[in-house]
Amino acid sequence: MSRPSSRPASRPFLRQGRRSPRSWTSFAKNAPGASKLRQSLKPSAVRARFAPSPTGYLHVGGVRTALFNWLFARHNGGVFVLRVEDTDVARSKPEYAAAILSGLRWLGLDWDEGPQRGGPHAPYFQSQRLHIYREAARALEAAGCAYECFCPSDAFAGETACDCASLSPRDKGNRLRSGAAPALKFRVDTRRDVAVEDVIRGTVVFPAGSIHDFVLCKSGGDPLYNFAAVVDDNAMAISHVIRGDEHLANTPRQLLVYEALGLPPPIFAHIPIILSEQRRKLSKRDGATFLDEYEKLGYLPEALLNFLGLLGWSPGGDRELLTVAEMIAEFRLADVVKHPAIFDVRKLGWMNKEYLKAAPLAEIAARVEKLLPEDVRRRYGAGRIAAVTGLLRPRVQNLAEIVSQGWYFFTDKPVTPIPEAIAKYCAGPEPLQRLRELREQLARLKTFSEESVETEIRSLAERAGTKAAAYIHPLRVALTGQAVSPGIFEVCAILGREQVLERIDALIGALSGALRATVRMVP
RNA sequence: GCCCCCAUCGUCUAGAGGCCUAGGACACCGCCCUUUCACGGCGGCGACGCGGAUUCGAAUUCCGCUGGGGGUACCA
Numbered sequence A: 001m002s003r004p005s006s007r008p009a010s011r012p013f014l015r016q017g018r019r020s021p022r023s024w025t026s027f028a029k030n031a032p033g034a035s036k037l038r039q040s041l042k043p044s045a046v047r048a049r050f051a052p053s054p055t056g057y058l059h060v061g062g063v064r065t066a067l068f069n070w071l072f073a074r075h076n077g078g079v080f081v082l083r084v085e086d087t088d089v090a091r092s093k094p095e096y097a098a099a100i101l102s103g104l105r106w107l108g109l110d111w112d113e114g115p116q117r118g119g120p121h122a123p124y125f126q127s128q129r130l131h132i133y134r135e136a137a138r139a140l141e142a143a144g145c146a147y148e149c150f151c152p153s154d155a156f157a158g159e160t161a162c163d164c165a166s167l168s169p170r171d172k173g174n175r176l177r178s179g180a181a182p183a184l185k186f187r188v189d190t191r192r193d194v195a196v197e198d199v200i201r202g203t204v205v206f207p208a209g210s211i212h213d214f215v216l217c218k219s220g221g222d223p224l225y226n227f228a229a230v231v232d233d234n235a236m237a238i239s240h241v242i243r244g245d246e247h248l249a250n251t252p253r254q255l256l257v258y259e260a261l262g263l264p265p266p267i268f269a270h271i272p273i274i275l276s277e278q279r280r281k282l283s284k285r286d287g288a289t290f291l292d293e294y295e296k297l298g299y300l301p302e303a304l305l306n307f308l309g310l311l312g313w314s315p316g317g318d319r320e321l322l323t324v325a326e327m328i329a330e331f332r333l334a335d336v337v338k339h340p341a342i343f344d345v346r347k348l349g350w351m352n353k354e355y356l357k358a359a360p361l362a363e364i365a366a367r368v369e370k371l372l373p374e375d376v377r378r379r380y381g382a383g384r385i386a387a388v389t390g391l392l393r394p395r396v397q398n399l400a401e402i403v404s405q406g407w408y409f410f411t412d413k414p415v416t417p418i419p420e421a422i423a424k425y426c427a428g429p430e431p432l433q434r435l436r437e438l439r440e441q442l443a444r445l446k447t448f449s450e451e452s453v454e455t456e457i458r459s460l461a462e463r464a465g466t467k468a469a470a471y472i473h474p475l476r477v478a479l480t481g482q483a484v485s486p487g488i489f490e491v492c493a494i495l496g497r498e499q500v501l502e503r504i505d506a507l508i509g510a511l512s513g514a515l516r517a518t519v520r521m522v523p
Numbered sequence B: 001g002c003c004c005c006c007a008u009c010g011u012c013u014a015g016a017g018g019c020c021u022a023g024g025a026c027a028c029c030g031c032c033c034u035u036u037c038a039c040g041g042c043g044g045c046g047a048c049g050c051g052g053a054u055u056c057g058a059a060u061u062c063c064g065c066u067g068g069g070g071g072u073a074c075c076a
Helices: A034-040 A060-075 A094-107 A130-142 A169-177 A225-235 A245-261 A291-297 A301-309 A324-330 A345-358 A361-371 A374-395 A399-405 A419-425 A429-444 A450-464 A469-480 A488-521
Strands: A047-050 A079-082 A146-149 A183-186 A194-198 A202-206 A214-217 A240-244 A267-271
Touching: A047 A060, A047 A240, A060 A079, A060 A094, A060 A240, A060 A267, A060 A291, A060 A301, A060 A324, A094 A291, A094 A301, A130 A146, A130 A183, A130 A214, A130 A225, A130 A245, A183 A245, A194 A245, A194 A267, A202 A245, A214 A225, A225 A245, A240 A245, A245 A267, A291 A399, A301 A324, A301 A345, A345 A374, A361 A374, A361 A399, A374 A399, A374 A488, A419 A469, A429 A450, A429 A469, A429 A488, A450 A469, A450 A488, A469 A488
Parallel strands: A047 A079, A240 A267
Antiparallel strands: A146 A183, A183 A214, A194 A202
């Protein structure tokens, strides 16, 4: 039980955020552990948070972290806090912050406290809370837990410690007067092991000497992550810190800061990170890694949430398709796995397809509409868009594919068949002949519908003593320019008689020209 | 280098000593359905990293190794 000896920072302001009596400590190797506290914690006391840094767009890894925090908070009837960690002035940008917020909104991960919503612990941008860190920094320095360091920022590549800690007041004064702006460093007791109690990992001990003095505030005074996060998690009364595994190694440092400040640490849960197919931490170069890319490609938020939820967490058994409500009901930190997961886009694609098939057509069509250019939307209208969506949806994994695959439904220009389609279905004189018959009969149809076209083609084939395919394939080439498409009768119905005849004529023209050329060459 | 984490099919995972000749899903491969593609149906391929130890019995516990990952920033 090595209770922190000094209580330098029992400053009132630092104590505001205390949420429970300090009944345990996680600094000693034989600490009682988080589990006991977890059990005694009332669900209503749960306050989880997502604390993204707006130095880039929202990453699928970040989304997963946000999701786990959100699920945890919702499952426990707790509070989900959103805090923007924009202390790195050089790299943070407002547009990134805005994109992160709108991304979370799109997903439906609503926050109870945070930007645009406020809350009892506002502001929720760290850049607006600098005075709070400054005060905490002063407290630490006054208590001898931190010291000013005058070394140039790039001075320490390795382990060598600087000797600024033992600078005489006079030297310090001189440097200060000469305009040097010191960083604030935390003094680490290298003789002591530091143990982290983690809900997912158990007790993790960082041996004495493996942690060195680290920077709390840069020269200039801006706080760094390991400092600001501690101050805010406490100030915002965060009960559970659920974050990526890459932060596990930071945790002992943060624990030390909690201790020096005289604050009770939250419960930690480090979730495994998401790796790219190259088994590396997901980065920009690994294809679509940012949330907005998935939105643009037409993935459904529910599908993304379901997929990400199952990356590193499982409700047990065979469950694959889970609604958000089901995930909330079943989510427990104890069921989060320890090992990293590889992001498999193919499975996401399958899952998105499942959601696409299950959703009401009108909803899906409305989303497709948003992906189409304004003029196309106006020209063809919601009716055709919905019909095309219905036809293509079982064949695609995302909505963008409906647009790219169904392009021939949205153009008045002649369709130029791809060479493979011509070679496969339009070689020789027969297809041309079939097209001519088709053209004649379809023009005569009293009503032009899926059923009437089908009936006509089938009887045409029967009369000619051939298979319907003999008509269907050339027709497909004429209408779509492709060798594959949805059912051709349905395609006809959507295009309408006028466009169908136009395209048949066009192909007849092209084929007869080509045939003449071939014949001329033969002799 | 040092510190830490992790280890079941190609991928996501189920599995918490006998229920496991290891289950499901994605992917892949067949077959069926069919005008093509897709959907759907049926079937198949495919894993407990290695070595010790504990035990009557280990995917499940312990140790070592190997492998992978993360951290070691005046980034988060």
